[in-house]
Amino acid sequence: MSCRRSEDLSQRTTSQFVESIATTVRGQSGSADVEAVVLRTVARQSDSIDLTDVLELRSLLDVDGEQADTLEEQVTSIISAIEAELAGWDRREVAA
Template sequence: MSCSRSEGPSQPTTPKFVESIATTVQGQSESADLEAVVLRAVAQQSDSIALPDVLELRSLLDVDGEQADTVEEQVTTIVSAIETELAGWDRREVLP
């Protein structure tokens, strides 16, 4: 993991951030990979998340966003899962 996890994404759950990702997703075909789009957006927002981190996050995410009613709810669910995973990375780095 090459991420400087102390910085993390800069408040990605803000409504504007979620709305921005939802707009991007809605502009793509229905077959767009929502998790990949959200991961890319979170990585672009954060200077501390490198490509290897994105790939690792992708492999670790287990989100069932299909149960959400709107794209915004799906995006929020995925962003929350990313934040939770990154918080776990912070704790692992602190452990001796």
């Protein structure tokens, strides 16, 4: 795992950020992989998340997007799951 800080992501979790991702998903084909779009966008926005981290996060995330009423809620759920996972990584790095 590379050096990363979950607060980088937390600072960007605003309604504008969520809406930006939702707009990107809507602009893609109907079968857009929302989780992939969110991960790709988060990685681009963060200086501390690299491709290896994105691939690891992709394998670890367990978000049921079907329970979200709107695309924005689905995006928010995915971002929250990413934040929780990164916080766990931060704790393990501090403990090491």
